[in-house]
Structure formats: C-alpha cells, structure tokens
Amino acid sequence: MKKKVLIMPALMAFMTMILSGCQPLMVFDTKGPNAKTLSNTIILSIIVMAFILLVVYVLFVFMLSKYRASKQPSGYEPPHEEGSTKLEVTWTVIPIIIVTVLSIVTIFTTSKVEHQQTGYENKKPLVIYASSSDWKWHFSYPEQGIETVNYVNIPTDRPIEFRLYSFGPITSFWIPQLAGQKYAMSDMVTKIHLAADQEGSYMGRNSNFNGKEFAQMEFETQAMSQADFDKWAKEVKANEPKLTEAKFKKLLKTSVVGRESFSSTHLSFSPAPEMDMSKHSGESNKKDSHNMDNMDGMEGMDMSK
Amino acid sequence: MSKVNKSLPLEYSTEENDLKIFGFWVFLGAEIILFATLFSVYFTLVDRTGSGPIGKELFELPPVLVETFALLTSSFLIGLGVHAMRLGRTKAMMVFYILTLLLGAVFLGVEINEFLTYIHDGATIQTSAFLSSLMTLLGTHGAHVTFGLLWGSSILIQVKKRGLNAKTANKAFIFSLYWHFLDVVWIFIFSFVYLKGVL
C-alpha cells in the first residue's frame, strides 16, 4: 500500500501525456536557436534528475519493503548504528560532481543565449525596442521608423535584438518558442538576442505580474520571410498615421488596447533609458549594480555585461 | 531560577541575570544586521542624488565632530559608571550615568539641529533616494539614542529608589552594552557617511 506513493508520479506523468494531447509543450517546441539551447538544457537536466529520483525511489522502496515491522521476527531489536563515513562521503561527493557538471552547462548555456545567436554572428541584428506600459506592449523599429502595439513582426534568418524597458511596474518579456524571458524595467534597458528559424505565429506575453489587467498582456509574434517583412514595413510607413507625443501619452494612459500601427516611433520624444553598458558598477545612473552586501560579506558584485 | 552565585559580579549573579545578558548580546547581533542593512542601502543609493544635493554640498564637519566627541565621551563615562557599580559605589555610578545621558542629549540636540539645517536648505527626506537613505540611517540611530535616554533615565530612577541590587545592576549593565553599541554604530556613520562624503 505504501507503494502507491511511488506509483503516483508515474501515473501523473502518464495522465498528463494523455490530457495534453500529443502536442509538444511550448518550451520544447522551439522555433529558434535561443529557445533550442534552453530546451536542450532543460531536457538534459530532466534526464539527470530522473536518474537521481530513481536512485532515491529504489532505496526508499527497498527500505520500506524489507524493514517493516510485519516482516521482522517479533523479538527483533534494531541495532545501534552511528553512521558510515564511507557512505556519507559517497553521497556528498557524487552530488558535488553532478552539481559541477550542471554548473558548467549552466554557465556555458547562459553565455550562449546572452550573446548573438550561433549561426547568425556575421549578420547585423535588427534592433526592436519593446516597452511595456499598463497593460500593453509597444514595439519600436528605429531602422524602419515604425511602431506597433501588441504585435511584433520579425524577419526569419536575421538575428533580432530586443531592447526592453518599462513605463511602469516591472514586466517580463517572454516568447517561449523563441527565447527565454527577461525583465523590462523603468530605468534601464535589458536585451534579448534571438532569431527565428521558421516562419509562423508565436505567442508572446508579459509573465511578471503588474497589476489588474496583467492577464491581457499578450502579443503575437509573426516570423516572416525578409521580403514579406520589408513589404509589411513599407506599407505601415506609407499608410499608417504618425505617432505624436500627445497620442502616445494618451496611449500610455489607456489600459487595454487592441493592435495598432504607426509610421513613426516614440523614441524621438521619449527615448529609452539607455546607458553605456560597458561601464562597470558603481556608476551613479546604473541600475544593475546592486552592491548589496549580505551578511557574508559578498560585496560589490559586478553586474555589468 | 534564582540561584545566587556570589563569585560573580552583581549583574551576573543570578541565573536570570546571566540569561538576560546573553539574550541582549543576541539582540545586539540582530541590531548589527539592522544597521548593516541600512548601511548597504545607503551605499547603494549614495550616488543616486537625482536633482538634489550631493553629500559634499550638504555635510558640515564641525557639528559632526561635536556629535562624535559627545558620544565617544559618554561611552567612556558609562564605562566608568559600570566600574563604579562593580565597586558598589552607587553615588559615583549615578553621577557617571547622569553625565552619560546629558552628553547623549547634547548629541541629539546637535543632530536635530543638523536635520533642521538640511530641511531649511531644501534637502528633505523626499528629495532624492540618497537623502532618503541618509536620513533613514541617521534617523534610526538617533531614534535609538532617544530611546536610550528614556530607558537610561528610568533605570536611574530605579537605582535611586531601590539601590543597587542584582536586578538594578543587571539593568544598568545591559544599558551600558546598548550605549556602547550605539557608539560603535556612530563611529561607522562618522567614517563612512561623513568623512567619505566630504572627501
């Protein structure tokens, strides 16, 4: 009867497979190198963790089935055991080795997704500013001189550099099938490097709670061929109205809006809070230099990129 | 609970007293973390002055030197007070304690005056993140001193009424620990806020 506890996770996994249909989960259904790296990292870690779980479960079942009172002779008195240095060292050292391997993987993959994506190093990235306000996303294309709200179109096969910031509470910019998320904050610009390998429509959203209509902060990411993208940008530039300061102020104040397009960006009159990222911490205007010394004297961490 | 141990000084003489002194040391440990956090916040925000003044424009050393002198001397005097207490000289002890509290009051007066000057110059706690953290740090220390003045006075009244016994000696001793602690915090404030600010 105690084995029920163990059967449960397996049962759950089976049930979820059935229930979730046979579509791959979004995080594993990747459409670009950044998300692919992360997906591989996650799958690797799941395999390692499954192995650890297996070891614990086998031991657990073994102890429970062999040493239950009902299996023992009635007069049995358990012996006194202090412990065993050999065993304790074993299960200290093996986890340390596993942690070391995972740490190397972590640092390697983190570095990989934080830089220009592999296979795209020699192409000039398309810079798109993504800024959030309550409760919508603004996308500014300085190169094309256009701006959209709640949807973003990107060309495939060209690296994209999203520069994120916020007009209010902290938000988190996330397109699961293309890249991991990153915070958008009001006084600094953070960056996501990604690229889309395939054309298609991908869900993007804010994943960091920012108040009442947080659930509505979804946007569509359309990846299209370079030709289609250029055509679309030209059309917007030609047909859509200009984004004036007054109009933008009004837009910021509106809580939920649909999709909008403009033939100029707000960056000219309301520039992004950018700073020279090559400087080191301690600069007065830098956000990412939290010199929080905690009680262990870990001071002055360098948070520059 | 109250086994009396004659070989120890009065303030440690009962089990209860021993517990109280130990507990107070642990409390001071928590206080150290409290001030360490305030210092970290200050160091984090010290350059974030917005449109307000920077430390260099604000700090004046003479009043700060008076404050430092007052507090350091009071710390020395309370040490003498505890020494007198251990010799059983109630009167001398009370004199030293009264002088300590008076110097504490001098310190507080100068600090309040300093704050009023800042506010008069348009540097309020709402002006910038730097000033918010500065005034919170100084204010927390100042509030501790204020509380110390009230507490110290109440202990003096008790010593006067009940004389020196295990209980009152224990209270007076714990108060001296508290006072020394505030002094140490002030030394840090003096070095890392004022001196670093004006240099």
Next chain:
Amino acid sequence: MSMDELFAPMKEPMILGAAISIVVGAVAIVAGLTYFKKWGWLYKNWLTTVDHKKIGVMYILVALVMLFRGGIDALLMRAQTAVPENGLLNAEHYNEIFTTHGLIMIIFMAMPFIIGLMNVVVPLQIGARDVAFPRLNALSFWLFAVGAGLLNISFIIGGSPNAGWSAYFPLASTEFSPGVGNNYYAWSLQISGLGTLMTGINFITTIMKMRAPGMKLMKMPMFTWSALITNVIITFAFPVLTVALAMMTLDRQFGTKFFAMQDGGMDMLWANLFWVWGHPEVYIVILPAFGIFSEVISTFSRKNLFGYKSMVMSMVVISLLSFMVWVHHFYTMGHGVMVNGIFSITTMLIAVPTGVKIFNWLLTMRHGKITFTTPMLWALAFVPIFTIGGVTGVMLAMASADYQYHNTLFLVAHFHYVLIPGTVFGVLAGYHFWWPKIFGFRLNEKLGKSAFWFIVVGFNVAFFPLFILGLDGYARRMYTYSADTGYGPLSMVSFIGALAMAVGFALICYNIYYSFRHSPRETTGDPWDARSLEWATQSPVPEYNFAIVPKINQLDEFWYAKKEGRDITAGKYERIHMPNNSGAPLWMSGVMFLFSLFFVFSEWTLVIVFAIATLGFMAYRSFENDEGHYIEVAEIEATERRLRGEK
C-alpha cells in the same frame, strides 16, 4: 478616508458573505463564553499565560485557523482557473486572493505552526522549565496574533494587499497600488516580524543556556538542533525585512524615494532586500520540519538517527548557503553571465547537504523495525515527494533554463512541492506525534490515515499538472486564460486535486473533535515508545515540565535508560520557581495593533497616542517588580500522582 471607501470591499458579495460569517462567528464565541461563564478561565489560563506549552498550543491554533483561510484562498484560485474564461472572480479579487494566500500560508500558517511546535517541544527536549524569557515569549505570540488579525481585517476594511506576496516596486508604490492594501501588508508583516525576531532571540538563549546537566550540544535531539539553527537564521534575516518594510512604509506614506521611478530611486533594491530575507525565510520554515522528520523516522524505525554528525553539519551548511542565493529569484533581471553563474552554483550547492539528509533518513530505516503510524506516514510520504521538489529546484537553479521557468506555473509547482511535503507534512507529522504529549490522548489513527491519503494523493493531483502547464507557457498569477491555449483539462485536474486536499484538512479538524470524545486517555507519558527527553515526563505535561531535571549522558538518554530499566526522572522533589502570568503582553499587543491600524490609515494623532501608550507599557515593565512564585513540594507530589492516574 471616507466611510464609503473604508467599507468599499463590502460591495463584493463574496467578501460581504465572509465578513458576515466572521461577525456571526465572533458573536457566537462571545455569547458562548458569556453563557458558560468562561471569560475568567480564558483570561487567567490562556490569554495571560507565559507557559511555553500553552503559547505553543495557541500558535498552532492560530496556524490552523490561518490554514483554513489560506486554503479557501487556494480553492478559490483553483476554482477560478479550473475552466478557461471563468467569471467566478474578477481580476482585482483574484489578485488580492493570490497575494493574501502567499502571505498567510508563509507568514501566518507555516511560521506559527513551526514556532508553535518549537514552543511546545524544545524546552521539554532539553529538560528546561520554560524558555529563557517567558513573558517575551507571550509578547511574541500576541504580536504575531495581532499581525495576523491586521492582515485578515484588511479585506473587509479598506482592501487587501494586491501586489503579490513579494510586493515588488514600482507595482507596490502608491502610484500603481493606491489605497491602503499595501500599507496593511507592511504593517502586518512588520508587527508579526517583530514577534518572530523576539522568538529567535528567546530560543537561542534557551537552547544555549538552559539545557539539562550533561546535555552537550552534540547530545541534543535533532529537532532542538534544527530549532537552534532556525532561530539563528531568524535573528540574522528578520532585521533585513524590518528595514525593507520600514522603507516601504516611508515610500508609500511619507513620499521618500527609495524605490521610486524618479529622483534616483531603485525599484530592484526592494527585490534584493526582500529576497535577502525571503530566501532564508524558506529555510526557516523547512529546517524545523527536517528536525521533526528526523525524530519521527528514528522513533518509528526504532533505531537511532543515521549519521547524526553529518545531519547537524548539513543543517549548518544549508543555513550559511541560505544567505548566499537570493539573486536566483531574479535571474531574468539582466545580470551578467558571471553573477548568474555564481548564484546558480551556490543555489545548486544547497542540494548537496539536502541530499545527504535524504540518504541519512533512508539509511536510518535500514535494519529498523518500521511501524506505520500517522506521524510516520507523513514522514515517509515526505521523502519521495519532497525529492521531486528538490530536483526541480536544481533545474530552476540553472540560470539559463530559468529564463523559461521564471514566473510560470513550473515555478509555482516547484515551491509547492517543497513547501507542502516539506513544511506542511513536517508540521502535520509533528502535530500527530506530539499531540498526546500535550493533551494526554492520541489522535485517532484511522481518521489520521484517511486524511493522510486524501492530502497526499490530492496534493500530487493538484500540483503535478502545474509542472506541465508551466512548460507549456502558462504564466503564474493570471486570473484567466483563453480556451485555445489548451490549459483547460489539466487545470480542471488540478482543481479536483485541491478539492481532495480540502477534504483531507477537514478530516484533520474533525479528528480533533472525534478523538477528544472517543480516544482513550493515556497515562504513561510515552505512547509511542519514543527516544527523546520530552517523553520522560508525564502527559499532559505539568506546568513545571519535570519534577526532577534528568541528567544526560548520551543522545537518546531516555531510550537507553528505558532499555536498561533506569528511571531518569527519579529523585527527591524540591520546590520549583516559576514565572507569574501577565496580562501585559496581551494589552501591549492590543495597543500596538491599534497603532498599526491607524498608521495604515495615516491617522497621525491616534498613531502618536498609541505609540506613547506602547512606550508606557515598556516603562511599566521596566519598573515592575515581579519575583515569580514557587510551587511547593506537596503540590508537586499531588500533581505527579494525579498524572500517573493514581488517586
């Protein structure tokens, strides 16, 4: 604030219903006490008590009430998200509910349950008469209780906090969260946090200074060890929260610029301060649970704990590491690879000592003689389920992968998989284990076991799907989702699991009533044939704990003495000095409650009045002469005879 705004929340039918039921319940309690003439008894025996056992029981009682409240919050959330586009709750109401759910479950359920068990057990395990500062202990409890009260009236008067339990700025600033909700947040946490800090100081002193003769540090029971380490973490972590909350109050009510979006403020400073406290906080609620599991597994395997030294070491290492991992709560803030890498490593390292503990528990059972009592079932279920929480924790610790997990239900599933099998199963194991010690009868095993299966199965059904949903891009804290996301079926499964858990907790409450009526009273003081010192005295425990304080020669002294047929509590009785009861902690906390309440509403005159009243209480305490009282030998003899069941 106008009356209309004050009672604005009442416009919601659900909140109005809750408010009415609270009022009706309160009236019923008052009427009952008056009718049965129990006011005097209540005041004299409970409200003014300084007895650590009674304080512990009150802590646990409040924790159970809060479990109920937080559980209703949880059920409402699962019900709202069980189907797409559900209209059960609107966005604002949902936001308030997940905020209070987090706050209540961590601060007002897990913490008091843990601290309550510590209060009951630790002095007994070390052979002390009480904690070092009994009256401070009562003040700790009452401050915690009024903090809980403050948060719980917020949803009726003025509005709940609604910026998430971590209340990140700028969202929690007055600009984006107007109203008093987050003022309530700051003050309820501040007040109960003060109480917790005092508990920390109190217990460190107790454990360091008041152990029975011969009990060296390495002869202490594991639960006492975990309590000591936990209280050290409390003492070092809580001042950080105190400062952070003070800054929050200043920012919200006095216009300072700590976390402002202009004038040099830094919003992420709050996140840093919050998690510098917040991460140690989760170890504060898990380590004592580890201590309880050690006691329970060792007792019901009838074997000493395997690897005692490495168990202590691993807890010390965990407590040190707990202060060095806080950045992993915001890897996505745009730190460099270096910073994220360092914090990934420190975070993953915590898995090493935790793994050591898991294997030590497994090896404790080897060669044992395992009996499946209710407390043991909770401890056994903990191992496999908590391990899932642990390994997903390692997955989350990998900064790169966390870019995909952060803020999703995967993360929510992870921390429920550690907090519930860890903390909740831990306190439930301890609750069933030590219940007979306090009340002199056992909780019914049959009911206990059925509650166990409901909760364990329900828990997995409720939370395992969230891992899957998280990996499918479901962000946390969303009050609704559209049908074409495909999250519907699994969310419904999760809701069914939550219902099963609710049934289990209801059974636990029913079990109290049932056992009180029907369980046989036990007079041995050692119903489980257990190992540590608390079982050496009578059940229920007399006011003075031990008539004779035993001498300790080894770990599990009581167990070996039993085996050798020695009675370690034999000896000649002497009169015992005990502290007096006092109403001061209760009234002082009441005054501080009013102080905070008026502070929340910025009623400065009244704030000053009650601040002065608080100082007045301190002065009263300073001048008071309270020598305590003695229990004479004749009375001790009579009590001991009565508890042994002799007339």
